[in-house]
Amino acid sequence: MAEITATLVRELRDETGLPMMDCKKALTEAGGDKEKAKETLRKNGVALQGKRGDRETAFGRFGIYHGVDKSSGAVVELKCESAPVANSAEFIQLANDLAQALATGPGAKTADELLDQPSPSKPGKTLRDVKDDMFNRIREVFNVGRLMRFDGGTGAYSHNSGTVSGVLLLVEGGTNEAAKDVAMHVAAMRPLALNKEEIDPALVDKEREILKEAALKEGKPANIVDKMVEGRLRNFYAEKALLEQPFVKEPSLTVSKFAEAAGMKIKKFLHWELGRE
Structure with missing residues (x-):
């Protein structure tokens, strides 16, 4: 020996x-x-x-890979047991590597599929190898949560102080700066849908009933209540639909008008908060 x-x-x-x-x-x-x-x-x-797999992983961050000039973008939720680890350089690198691999590789439907792919920053290792090595040294459980890839140009924003959230936009045209501005708007205003047509019809019907009841209590004539309700629904749409919302950095413009002025079309978005499905 x-x-x-x-x-x-x-x-x-x-x-x-x-x-x-x-x-x-x-x-x-x-x-x-x-x-x-x-x-x-x-x-x-x-x-x-x-x-230790049953330990709670209440901390973490979203790894994001994006660019309006790139062919795809992605966001991956990576969770851990403590805030210091979530803010460490190697944890941030792993989260971003997961997103880059998802965006630029063959894609993945599950965390296991993604973890078995090569690490973008550690040649010769898979993402699982990197994750296992980190556990061996830190002895905290790491869990890959939700993951999503958008094919096409993307913009993004990740907020990692206080409530951890990640936003990914699918866009056509525009600039990274303009796309990030809209992504920041999404994080702040939390729209439910891209446009009013995509809002859950059940929510619209519920709001319509609330507005109708309020109008009748105000003593409005029954024959004009329905028209009044449809008019008042504009405020509901402006609150819940991204493209209808006043843009936070320039409230005189809707998000739709801001995007149009920036030469950008917003096609889809997602907004995730850590641990909330």
Whole structure:
């Protein structure tokens, strides 16, 4: 058996980021073979992840890959157990790598499909390898949540202080700055749909009934109530439909008019808040 020297243990620790005692034990089991020891450490970490899989992952962030000149964009929800880890550079890198892989690779319908794809920033490793290595060093559970890819030009915004949220827009034309401005608007104003036609009809009918009842209580003639209600529904649409909303940075314009002035067509959007399906 090869001698397990302090230098060899230190090399393995530097390469894996794991405690000295764990590295020494793995080297002893591997007969001094450093690569075998790494594999042992990795397997031990995967086993430990399985035991801790039910831990709550209430923190995290959204990795986003976007650009109005790119062929696709994506957003991926990555969750962890604590705020310090969620704000660490390597966690941010993994979240963004997940989004980049989803946008530029073959696509994925599930977290497992995505994790088995190559890491954009760690050549020779899959995203799962990177995730497992991080768990081995940090000993926090990481869970990949929702993921979505839009094919076409995209704009995005991620808000990571207070309520963590991510916005992705599918656009045609425009600039990254204009698209980001609209994405920030979405995060602030939380529209329910792109336009009034896409609002849930049940919500519209409920609002219509509320407005009708209010008009009748005001003593309005029954024969004009329906027309009044349809007029008042414009305020409801302006509150719930993105394209109808007054643009937060220039309230004299609707989002639709702002986009038009920027030479941009907004085709679709998503707005996710961490942990809220």
